[in-house]
Amino acid sequence: MQDHEREHEREMEIVHLLRAVAVELGLHSTRFAGRYGMHPTDVRALISLMDAARAGRDMTAGRLGSELGLNSAGTTALVDRLERLGHVRRARDERDRRRVLIEVDERAIALGQDFFGPLIDRTVELLEGFDERERSAVHRFLTGVREAAAGAG
Amino acid sequence: MQDHEREHEREMEIVHLLRAVAVELGLHSTRFAGRYGMHPTDVRALISLMDAARAGRDMTAGRLGSELGLNSAGTTALVDRLERLGHVRRARDERDRRRVLIEVDERAIALGQDFFGPLIDRTVELLEGFDERERSAVHRFLTGVREAAAGAG
């Protein structure tokens, strides 16, 4: 076998690893959802809401729905479910009273940290064993894949 | 700001990048599903089936369902859908006639390659710009995360 063939196999192995990781992370979210009586979409919604909160942006019902690819009916149902579970609150936007702001409850945030925290910690530990050039490689790889996935299809 | 704090921020940035990649790959699968009249579960099923085929393992209805976290009723419905679309065939296992082997149709494989091929190619190209130590870093990172996600929760 030639060198460049061997190299290509090595690259394909990484591609399959990446897919396996994506699947595994999906399953992890699903376990989280199931444990707290939610569905995958609800978890994705909480993640979007926490991202927005961390970035200091406020989130409306409509924006949440469009990020998740839901139409308005589905979005209303989603927020109803999360509100019923006590994970979010609805609040009218006083500047534009057509809009409904969705606020995450502090306990939902704590729940998410309890569940995803260990995984995040393990990942950070892993990265602490890397030197700067290796971390940079991981960073470039992930950035490149994200752009390829967002751009393709 | 201290050095180790800066380093920790860099590591958390990678953690968030990883999550973003997982989300983006999920959305990409969803687009593929929507384009061909399928649901996310159907795509995951085809991926499992192709993985098995590539590894030379044959896949039964029950094993497929358990990999996807479906019960037997849901599995039957899933295989019905895929069969109706012509993506798979049912075949009795002649060694153990209780079992139903699921075979992927060649055209379904071609479909998947058409859709995921460009993304895979872009990823391989990306990796070709990496030297062996960098590739090794990416490989170790993905392996570590996969194990952490599989083990946690």
Added chain:
DNA sequence: AGCAATCATCTCGCCGAGCGAGATAATAAG
């Protein structure tokens, strides 16, 4: 061999997530 227990899949009836169409209320445009 013969009968019970187990296993793999399928059928039936139901629940609930998400969609399309359209209603309602608030804001913007003319």
Added chain:
DNA sequence: CTTATTATCTCGCTCGGCGAGATGATTGCT
């Protein structure tokens, strides 16, 4: 001030997935 647009919600429906249980095939026990 009337009309168009925007944000959300309501209603009725489809269909993926579940629980319970039926059916057919295999294995174990005696």
